[in-house]
Amino acid sequence: MQTKFLLPESQIPTHWYNVIADLPAPPAPVLHPGTLKPVTPADMLPLFPGAILEQEMSGERWIRIPEEVREVLAQWRPTPLFRAHRLEKALGTPAKIYYKYEGVSPAGSHKLNTAVPQAFYNKQEGIKRIATETGAGQWGTAMSYACKMYGLECTVYMVKVSFQQKPYRKSMMQLWGANVIASPSNQTDSGRAMLAKDPGNQGSLGLAISEAVEDAVKREDTHYALGSVLNHVCLHQTVIGLEAKEQLRMAGDYPDVVIGCHGGGSNFAGIGFPFVADKAAGKKVRILAMEPTSCPTLTKGVYAFDYGDTAKMAPVMKMYTLGHDFMPPGIHAGGLRYHGSSALVSQLLHHGIIEAKAVGQIGCFEAAIQFAQTEGIIPAPESSHAIRGAIDEALLARQEGKERTILFNLSGHGHVDMQAYDDYLAGKLQDYEYPAEKVKESLAHLPKVNL
Numbered sequence: 001m002q003t004k005f006l007l008p009e010s011q012i013p014t015h016w017y018n019v020i021a022d023l024p025a026p027p028a029p030v031l032h033p034g035t036l037k038p039v040t041p042a043d044m045l046p047l048f049p050g051a052i053l054e055q056e057m058s059g060e061r062w063i064r065i066p067e068e069v070r071e072v073l074a075q076w077r078p079t080p081l082f083r084a085h086r087l088e089k090a091l092g093t094p095a096k097i098y099y100k101y102e103g104v105s106p107a108g109s110h111k112l113n114t115a116v117p118q119a120f121y122n123k124q125e126g127i128k129r130i131a132t133e134t135g136a137g138q139w140g141t142a143m144s145y146a147c148k149m150y151g152l153e154c155t156v157y158m159v160k161v162s163f164q165q166k167p168y169r170k171s172m173m174q175l176w177g178a179n180v181i182a183s184p185s186n187q188t189d190s191g192r193a194m195l196a197k198d199p200g201n202q203g204s205l206g207l208a209i210s211e212a213v214e215d216a217v218k219r220e221d222t223h224y225a226l227g228s229v230l231n232h233v234c235l236h237q238t239v240i241g242l243e244a245k246e247q248l249r250m251a252g253d254y255p256d257v258v259i260g261c262h263g264g265g266s267n268f269a270g271i272g273f274p275f276v277a278d279k280a281a282g283k284k285v286r287i288l289a290m291e292p293t294s295c296p297t298l299t300k301g302v303y304a305f306d307y308g309d310t311a312k313m314a315p316v317m318k319m320y321t322l323g324h325d326f327m328p329p330g331i332h333a334g335g336l337r338y339h340g341s342s343a344l345v346s347q348l349l350h351h352g353i354i355e356a357k358a359v360g361q362i363g364c365f366e367a368a369i370q371f372a373q374t375e376g377i378i379p380a381p382e383s384s385h386a387i388r389g390a391i392d393e394a395l396l397a398r399q400e401g402k403e404r405t406i407l408f409n410l411s412g413h414g415h416v417d418m419q420a421y422d423d424y425l426a427g428k429l430q431d432y433e434y435p436a437e438k439v440k441e442s443l444a445h446l447p448k449v450n451l
């Protein structure tokens with residue numbers, strides 16, 4: 001009855017897995033938001049280092065992880081794989097449930113897996129400073145810590161409402177040396193324009209992205225960094241699934257279903273993409289993305305070209321989208337409130353290689369609490385969507401009287417999200433299904449692309 005499956009540091013993966021090599025068709029081009037024509041590396045060089053752009057466009061199946069990155073990852077990787085014996089017992093299921101726990105990273109989530117290589121490649125190219133945005137605060141904390149590891153300055157534009165409501169996330173970033181600015185701010189043209197129009201504006205992720213991009217474009221010594229969606233971010237997260245495969249081998253198991261929660265797609269890609277490789281090689285495995293009913297990108301969105309941000313400054317990608325001016329309601333899993341999805345996750349869904357399911361937040365908090373009361377770990381509200389998916393699969397196995405092996409990614413802990421749990425316990429939370437007519441409204445503003 002082994003509970004933890006641990007790998008030595010020597011088994012931190014030496015290469016990232018690039019799912020592009022196993023796609024059934026080449027990915028759609030990424031378009032310039034101004035011209036709606038394919039972007040060139042020159043368009044992106046003011047924002048990202050060359051090595052990252054190469055990874056963004058690479059078709060190589062395996063991409064080497066620099067030793068200097070593996071050394072920093074070694075602080076918390078390989079992360080543990082747990083068998084959820086007590087949760088299985090509480091559910092009375094014949095299913096075996098395994099979870100990969102990414103909350104052991106210093107910043108408390110999977111986001112550090114990409115923050116570290118992004119900071120490394122920027123440092124290598126002589127960049128001195130990173131500008132980025134954060135919504136719920138997880139990405140900002142990860143980037144602040146990664147910058148500190150490589151001696152880079154870090155400026156984080158934090159959505160004003162989170163800046164006010166999540167003081168401890170802000171403190172974590174400041175403690176790791178970052179300059180945290182509430183967005184909209186008076187530091188950028190986009191921030192000033194918004195404040196002139198609406199002085200009490202509480203900010204949005206779209207606007208914070210615009211501020212960070214503008215900051216990076218205007219300074220020679222500064223680059224921009226993004227915490228999800230892009231190909232290189234998904235690539236860096238594949239250490240999760242690659243390790244999990246080794247750990248399951250130790251356990252003598254292989255999953256019937258692999259589950260991750262879905263915001264922009266990066267932790268789902270991390271756990272799921274290495275199994276896409278197996279599927280491409282003929283193995284039978286389901287790969288399931290769990291998203292909130294209040295932001296149902298994969299289950300109610302359309303597969304089309306759309307802008308990555310509200311201000312139309314980010315590249316246009318072919319993805320499942322609810323429309324770039326979609327205004328998600330204030331659900332507690334703030335990290336899942338993105339209108340779009342990774343182009344790679346979207347393409348896999350379009351080809352039927354992966355599946356997606358939407359769940360309400362009440363069911364997710366119920367699952368999170370059952371998990372905390374059996375396995376001990378208090379999950380991030382985002383991760384609770386994956387737990388809901390795993391519990392539902394386990395209950396189905398009980399109903400069908402069938403064995404089934406379930407693997408899910410526990411993307412982070414919820415220690416800095418206790419307000420969400422307080423609100424749930426006080427009965428203040430409600431389920432919300434984003435209305436179909438609102439989705440239709442936002443979709444009317446998709447860019448008209450002629451390639």
Ligand SMILES: Cc1ncc(COP(=O)(O)O)c(C=O)c1O
Nearest residue numbers: 138228263264265266267335412
């Ligand atoms: C703990 C956690 N899980 C999941 C997500 C969703 O992001 P992604 O879909 O890129 O993994 C976030 C985003 O902030 C997060 O903080």
